Amino acid sequence: MILLVPRQTASNGWQIATPVMAVLATMVTGGLLFAIMGYDPVAAIRTIFWDPLFGPAASYSRPQLLIKAAPLILIASGLAIGFRAGIWNIGAEGQYIIGAITGAAVALALYPLEAWWLFPLMVLAGLAGGWAWGMIPALLRNWFGASEILVSLMLVYVAQRVAAWMAFGPMRNPEGMGFPGSRNLQQYPSAANPELIAGTGAHWGVVAAAVAVLATWVLMSRHIRGFHIRAAGTAPRAARFAGVSPTTLVAFCLGLSGALAGAAGLFEVAGPAGQITDNLGTGYGFTAIIVAFLGRLHPVGILLAGLLLALTYIGGELAQLTMSLPAATVQVFQGMLLFFLLGFDLLTRFRIRRRVRA
Amino acid sequence: MMIDPLSVFLLLLSAATPILFAALGELVAERAGVLNLGVEGMMITGALAGFAAAYATGNPFLGFLVAAIAGAVISMLFALLTQLFLANQVASGLALTLFGLGLAAMFGKPFEGVKAPPMPAGPLRINWIVWLGLIMVPLIWAFLNRSRAGLILRGVGENHEAAHALGYSVRLTRTAAIAFGGAMAGVGGAFISIATVLQWTEGMTAGAGWIALAIVVFSKWTAPGVLAGAWLFGGVTVLQLRLQAAGVAVPVQLLSMAPYLATILVLVIISARQKYSRRAGGGAPGSLGRNFHALR
Numbered sequence: 001m002i003l004l005v006p007r008q009t010a011s012n013g014w015q016i017a018t019p020v021m022a023v024l025a026t027m028v029t030g031g032l033l034f035a036i037m038g039y040d041p042v043a044a045i046r047t048i049f050w051d052p053l054f055g056p057a058a059s060y061s062r063p064q065l066l067i068k069a070a071p072l073i074l075i076a077s078g079l080a081i082g083f084r085a086g087i088w089n090i091g092a093e094g095q096y097i098i099g100a101i102t103g104a105a106v107a108l109a110l111y112p113l114e115a116w117w118l119f120p121l122m123v124l125a126g127l128a129g130g131w132a133w134g135m136i137p138a139l140l141r142n143w144f145g146a147s148e149i150l151v152s153l154m155l156v157y158v159a160q161r162v163a164a165w166m167a168f169g170p171m172r173n174p175e176g177m178g179f180p181g182s183r184n185l186q187q188y189p190s191a192a193n194p195e196l197i198a199g200t201g202a203h204w205g206v207v208a209a210a211v212a213v214l215a216t217w218v219l220m221s222r223h224i225r226g227f228h229i230r231a232a233g234t235a236p237r238a239a240r241f242a243g244v245s246p247t248t249l250v251a252f253c254l255g256l257s258g259a260l261a262g263a264a265g266l267f268e269v270a271g272p273a274g275q276i277t278d279n280l281g282t283g284y285g286f287t288a289i290i291v292a293f294l295g296r297l298h299p300v301g302i303l304l305a306g307l308l309l310a311l312t313y314i315g316g317e318l319a320q321l322t323m324s325l326p327a328a329t330v331q332v333f334q335g336m337l338l339f340f341l342l343g344f345d346l347l348t349r350f351r352i353r354r355r356v357r358a
Numbered sequence: 359m360m361i362d363p364l365s366v367f368l369l370l371l372s373a374a375t376p377i378l379f380a381a382l383g384e385l386v387a388e389r390a391g392v393l394n395l396g397v398e399g400m401m402i403t404g405a406l407a408g409f410a411a412a413y414a415t416g417n418p419f420l421g422f423l424v425a426a427i428a429g430a431v432i433s434m435l436f437a438l439l440t441q442l443f444l445a446n447q448v449a450s451g452l453a454l455t456l457f458g459l460g461l462a463a464m465f466g467k468p469f470e471g472v473k474a475p476p477m478p479a480g481p482l483r484i485n486w487i488v489w490l491g492l493i494m495v496p497l498i499w500a501f502l503n504r505s506r507a508g509l510i511l512r513g514v515g516e517n518h519e520a521a522h523a524l525g526y527s528v529r530l531t532r533t534a535a536i537a538f539g540g541a542m543a544g545v546g547g548a549f550i551s552i553a554t555v556l557q558w559t560e561g562m563t564a565g566a567g568w569i570a571l572a573i574v575v576f577s578k579w580t581a582p583g584v585l586a587g588a589w590l591f592g593g594v595t596v597l598q599l600r601l602q603a604a605g606v607a608v609p610v611q612l613l614s615m616a617p618y619l620a621t622i623l624v625l626v627i628i629s630a631r632q633k634y635s636r637r638a639g640g641g642a643p644g645s646l647g648r649n650f651h652a653l654r
Contacts (some may be wrong), residue, residue, distance in 0.1 A: 004444075004651065006651070022385075042462070066365070088448055140622070140629075143630075144626045144627075144629045144630035144633060145629040145630065145632065145633035146622075146626045146629040146630075147572075147575065147625065147629070148627045149395070149448070150568060150571055150572045150575070150621075150625055151622055151624075151625060151626075152623075153565070153568045154565070154568065154569075154572070154619075154621050154622050155618075155622070156565075157564070157565045157615070157618045158615050158618050158619060159495050161611040161612065161614055161615045162611070162615075165609050165611035165612055165613040168609070168611065169609055169611075231382065286456060289452060289456075290453075293449060311391045325462070326464045326467050327463075327465075328460050328461075328463030328464035328560075329460075329464055330460075331456065331459060331460025331463060331464070332457065332460035332461050332462075332464050334456060334460065335453060335456040335457025335458075335459075335460050335461070336457065338449070338452075338456065338457070339435060339439065339453050339457060340452040342439050342443065342445035342446070342449055342450055342453060343438070343439055343445065344442045345445060346443045346444060346445070348443070350444070
């Protein structure tokens with residue numbers, strides 16, 4: 001018989017080893033899945049995980065890596081802080097959509113003004129929009145005890161409909177000949193979020209993601225609030241006795257993660273996406289949850305996990321083009337990754353011992 | 359606008375059924391102490407598997423059976439993670455939802471654009487599955503409150519240490535409850551694809567699984583409460599559709615927010631009452647969301 005003995009503290013070695021094991025297990029299981037579906041498993045895995053970086057089309061797909069990773073890292077950094085404190089913001093997707101809308105609203109309202117301060121103002125509006133959308137579940141939890149999980153999630157569906165309404169109504173491009181969708185911000189120089197260094201894919205969102213990684217690292221390991229967050233997550237009662245206010249933490253964590261998700265939305269709508277459409281939501285908000293867990297809720301881990309999941313997006317698109325794999329394959333891969341990670345996590349929290357007969 | 363109360367009630371019954379099934383299943387799981395956020399993933403799996411089976415065999419009832427099995431099978435991933443590997447229930451449930459949505463989208467492609475086989479009308483022109491859902495309410499109530507097995511299940515959910523000490527298997531009870539929840543969510547999802555929309559589209563459950571989770575809170579963890587919550591939700595949905603059809607001067611997109619906003623509103627009212635009422639917990643099972651690990 002096998003016996004699980006809880007560890008006093010989580011094992012550092014396994015903390016690092018389990019995400020790697022989860023990735024390998026996902027590749028093997030994914031390969032099996034492809035084989036069942038009648039694809040060449042080796043070719044499929046290579047197309048997803050290798051070709052975007054080193055294959056023949058890498059010069060096109062490599063810049064995509066930063067474009068896709070930036071929003072994931074930005075959102076996951078915020079989510080991870082809340083998850084550490086046991087505050088579950090599952091609605092980052094909605095905060096992302098609202099941030100994109102409020103940010104774009106500034107540009108659309110001031111069109112065709114050209115000014116250097118327009119883009120910074122849009123970023124602020126994006127942050128504010130995401131923050132406000134994140135504060136709704138925070139306040140409803142603090143005032144009424146409503147589950148932030150369910151409220152933030154319901155607000156994703158509400159945000160999607162706000163985006164559709166905007167695209168068909170108030171924000172519709174007056175020169176768009178009746179088609180839904182706003183003006184294209186990429187064609188509005190003051191409002192655009194262009195590539196900063198040609199050929200890298202790096203736009204302001206990438207810069208913001210780098211700043212977020214650094215800032216959350218400082219917050220979590222060098223700042224008293226980071227200590228409070230970790231304390232509330234591991235020993236809520238003890239934290240309360242030590243004067244940590246749970247309501248402040250809820251507002252802080254949901255507001256911060258909402259703001260970061262909102263900024264990610266703004267960078268996306270002013271850059272790669274270009275306009276407000278009725279399918280503004282891209283699923284980044286949900287994938288970022290996987291990024292946060294795979295990165296062990298640690299800034300550096302999140303950076304690596306964000307790049308890895310960006311790779312699955314790009315590789316998935318490549319596999320769709322070259323091997324006609326279904327588009328949803330990526331989502332299945334991402335789900336499997338989280339499953340394996342949660343399963344292997346057993347090793348970080350328990351020692352496995354053979355049961356000895358007494 | 360002509361409103362025929364009977365036809366509105368029939369629409370309400372139909373709109374409430376997917377949520378009713380999913381929420382009843384989640385109710386049983388939560389009474390056993392398991393918080394499974396994978397409802398949406400299990401529903402969409404059932405919606406696809408059921409639709410595929412109904413389409414392939416031409417028999418909608420076989421579709422529902424397959425949907426129940428598919429829901430139960432995929433819920434075992436969650437059971438494996440939380441009961442055997444002792445993973446966090448919130449994260450595992452989310453993983454199940456993300457995985458289920460992806461899996462259904464991946465295997466659903468060939469079924470896009472085909473029609474579900476027609477369902478024979480049940481007694482009083484009400485769908486058989488709607489009847490089944492209504493019958494499940496007293497059955498689950500009786501199981502939880504009037505049967506020995508239900509007593510054990512509640513014991514496991516209320517205090518897993520005590521249940522374990524009495525010699526009941528916490529892990530086995532919870533796994534069975536998770537499987538039942540999965541089967542019910544599967545049937546709920548299949549009702550959308552087979553009986554309501556009559557076709558398969560990606561992401562067609564559109565948050566119904568999350569609303570089901572909210573309705574369990576609304577119900578204060580009782581079966582009649584779940585029925586009331588599902589009907590309330592069904593009422594809001596029908597009302598919203600009626601207003602859309604009547605061409606009210608409000609954008610369609612804003613009207614279609616109504617079910618989600620109503621869910622938030624209900625959640626707030628119920629949570630506030632529970633927060634400020636004298637009885638702590640508001641009816642939530644004592645061990646809800648906590649994993650059990652026997653050291654002996």
